[in-house]
Amino acid sequence: MKEFAYQRATEVRDALTLIAVDDGACYLGGGTNLVDLMKDGIQAPTRLVDVRHLPLSGVRQASDGRLAIGATTTNSDAAADFEVRRRYPALTQAILAGASGQLRNMATVGGNLLQRTRCAYFADPSVPCNKRVPGSGCPAITGAHHNHAILGWSPHCVATHPSDMAVALVMYDALVHYETLEGAGEIPLTSFFPPVGDTPQVETTLPLGALITAVSLPAPAPSARSRYRKVRERASYAFATVSIAASLDLYAGRVREARIALGGVASRPWRAQVAEAALQDGPATADRFRAAADAELAAAEALPGNGYKVTLARNLIEAVLTELAEATEARA
Structure with missing residues (x-):
């Protein structure tokens, strides 16, 4: 060092x-x-x-109904907060799935959003990597890529984003609040992580030198149910192979609103907007959920070693949405 x-x-x-x-x-x-x-x-x-x-830690209720989580709040404290557990259960589930208790006790909410990919080529200074040295190449594309991206990647980078928490926050339409010497600002988390394009070294849209001060979440629909599910190669604190944060709001057996974000499939938490649109105002059935998943994953471009992720993501979307629909019916 x-x-x-x-x-x-x-x-x-x-x-x-x-x-x-x-x-x-x-x-x-x-x-x-x-x-x-x-x-x-x-x-x-x-x-x-x-x-x-x-003075940036803690969870507080804003006057407009939003819940604000300070940037230096530890992951453990965020996951354990009563209002987070009650109103945003998928966020608590995502944080608890993300790391060991020791890491959650140290890691901060702001830092979690800024963590960098766990791609083995990025982590090895002896090999090329466009994230570390722009223009040097992406050996993962022709190398070991079984756990790399299937959506939104480019010839410059096929790495995936490692955060579980960010997937749930994207699904909940969170805002990132920041400060600069020129003043305060905010960025929707859906715009916080840019497409990889030809600049994989640019990992956020934060202004240069900006400090994240908080993350805030809008009040969820009272009737919506949400869940986070993570598939990984081992149960003990591995990064996601594919994960999903989903929320379903039903009325009379039809989808009033669906929110879906995927992890482990792209360079950023992937908001499944195509699937959400396909579900809107339709029946909450397994067939409908499967069709929405197929519509979203039609844009997937699998590499030779990671095509299994397309099937895994499709099955995960259908399974979690079905569970949410059944839980809503049981509660009715």
């Missing part, structure tokens, strides 16, 4: 200023991803600005 400076910020403006004066500086939250990248030689910041002591 290369030598670096360390400074602890106690005010948001101080943190922003420390980052602005050093091009090589990075914010440090829980460090559960960044410190590993530093040890492996993937990132070498010249300065770490510790933001854990900023």
